[in-house]
Amino acid sequence: MAGPAPMPAVALSTAPPKVTLLSSPAAPYDGAIAAARTCYSPRVIERREITEKQRDAIGPLTFEGGHHTVFQHAHFEFGLENISRQLVWSVLHSYPFYNSEQSSQRYVKLNEPRAFVPPITGEALDVYEQAVLKAWDSYARLSALLKDGAWAILKELRYVRATNSPARLKAVERESEKKAIETARYVIPIGAFTSMVHTVSGIVLHRLYRMLNAGDVPYEAAMVIGAMVDLVKEVDPMFFDKIGLDTFAREAMPELQFPNTRASGDAFAAEFDRRLQGRVSRLRDWSAGAERVVADAVRATFGITTVEMGDEEAIDRVMNPARNPYRVDMLDVAYHSPMMRTLNHANYVFEKKLSHTADSQDQRHRMVPASRPMMTLADTTQPDYITPRLIRQNPEALVVYEQAMAEAWTAKNKLLALGVPLEYALYVVPNAKALRLVESGSFIALQHKWTLRTCFNAQEEIYLASMDEISQVKEIHPQLGRYLGPPCVLRNKIVSPRCTEGTHFCGVPVWNSFPNAERRL
Missing domain, CATH: 3.30.1360.170 (Gyrase A; domain 2)
Known part of the structure; x- marks a missing residue:
């Protein structure tokens, strides 16, 4: 292919x-x-x-x-x-x-190298432009290299057979191309x-x-x-x-x-990564009495006593999609529901590590704010990046990718050596650049985010972070965490269709084995 x-x-x-x-x-x-x-x-x-x-x-x-x-x-x-x-x-x-x-x-293929160019001249401008062009070349190479790997996986997920119509085969091929460019974009500069x-x-x-x-x-x-x-x-x-x-x-x-040295970014990155203990997202702090507080809030909303309604029943009425249709409503009406507003009182704090491109999507969940790094103060001298799974599984693509990462940091450090301000030099750093942040949110906001981001079609890193998060929340608050998962899991046997993605259905019956279903792309 x-x-x-x-x-x-x-x-x-x-x-x-x-x-x-x-x-x-x-x-x-x-x-x-x-x-x-x-x-x-x-x-x-x-x-x-x-x-x-x-x-x-x-x-x-x-x-x-x-x-x-x-x-x-x-x-x-x-x-x-x-x-x-x-x-x-x-x-x-x-x-x-x-x-x-x-x-x-x-989803939009980047054919032409188009980027912001700061006010630099001479050798620095040449280094900058060459860094962007090299990144685009790596993007094109990866887009081609990754397509076959994506096709091999999608062929199984979509049950592709030789007897399928040309239109069907073409549709899966286009999907393979999209998966390839989605992953290849990690080498594109943030400029x-x-x-x-x-x-x-x-x-x-x-x-x-x-x-x-x-x-x-x-x-x-x-x-x-x-x-x-x-x-x-x-x-x-x-x-x-x-x-x-x-x-x-x-x-x-x-x-x-604030005090800052060039070496402090590398030291901070190492210290933060040790705290993550191998996770994408680590539960750092939480409302210790969250389940009792939410149950009390439910009782306060409806004017009932603990004798009339215990904690487990109160939480189940809010979280169980079979009893609460708001959980599967396409308009996300939680903040307009007196019952669901009780979830405002449970809060969770996570430490997490995402690429620049993943966090650019993650920050769109505006009700789950984060303390994100000032990159001009947390810059690392050494390459510091996230590698997507599709690239890790492809030895030839991995060589291209790692070379692209090395070239990006070499260019950035060269610009600094030439006297270019870090503000300008950072534009050549790739989308893959690792960012370390502290994120928090109320349960009402988080449960909505997790519903969207535990879908197999969600961006890979945010999916992995969300799976980390719900598994840790379930450990400490099993009643609140019982009904967490993607739309198909919440909607299963309650409303039709199970999957809200239409023709973009991932091909995996996740509802049968969540959270143990295997995501391959």
Whole structure:
């Protein structure tokens, strides 16, 4: 099945960030003033009623008084193109209050080398460009090498026979290609371009502007967030001219006052990995009395005593999908259910290790926040990366992969030796770069995440982390952990269809043997 050898990439394509304001309210500042006035009115105040005097007085008064919710009603929808995945991970998706739809490297083949290029020149620029081009060459080679391995597995999972129709065979072949590029993307630099639709509220845009120096990419963040602010000013100059604060200076950021040496990143990585004890995710802390607390919360919700309903019955009514249809509702209505809100009171903390590309998906679970590393402070001098299973199982691909990792770190360290700031040098680090983080969440958020991420179609690393997490939760809280698993397990014998993936069914009847079913891809 392997095709001809891929042609090497010949040129790096780059461009400045492109920011487009796709939609916004017509008069967001007047809308905020009208909302503020409504608080002290028996009726809803409309924007057309706002006077210049009110704009000058009420806006600054509410902003400086900390009454910021009035500036949250206005939402701005942006199209962002030619931005790096490092910017997205470090800044745009590092907090919960946004909505994004982003181009996927898992399913979109990366044919042309396209990446962010920082303001460097001379030998440093040549090293940078060659690092990106080499990574793209490795991506092309791995995409070809991994396709046969994916095909061999999918052929069994999809029960492919010689008598199958050409259309059927073609569909499985396309799926093999997707699995191959999904895995090959680990060698792509984090400076690679992405595009997205990104929506934030007015107050969040103010906060982004205030804190644009807080992440690992202040140069790129200033360009992108600055453009977002400028576009809103074109719609309504008052939204930033009459209220707001200047950007925190980079040198004034308290994060940069922490002690740091080049060697500390390697030492921290080794120390953290010892604590993981071979797991992807390790349960670090938890609500010791979680099951009793949740049961008490159930009884408080319904006004019943412990005599009328014991702990096990209370928890079963909430967690058992046969008794609680919200567990299998496609809209995820947990936060709107008085009964399921009782799960807010059990909390768990995990230490985990994921690649940059996996964590870029993991952080989209915004109700399960994490303390993620500042890569400019936790950089490792030695190659430090995650290797996907499909590559580990393919000796030829593994050689290509390990060479790509070595080349990436050599380029990054060479850039540093040439005097390039670490902020810029990190753009050539691959998606495979290992990140170590501390993540926590309430059980109401975690059970939703685990339902999605224990599906065999979930990203491999997040699946493995989720399996680690639910196994440890079950050990300490068996009643809460009894009904955890992917949609097909929760829906089995309750609602139809069991699998919610439609034509993307993994091919394995996981519901028969979860959590012991073997995931091969």
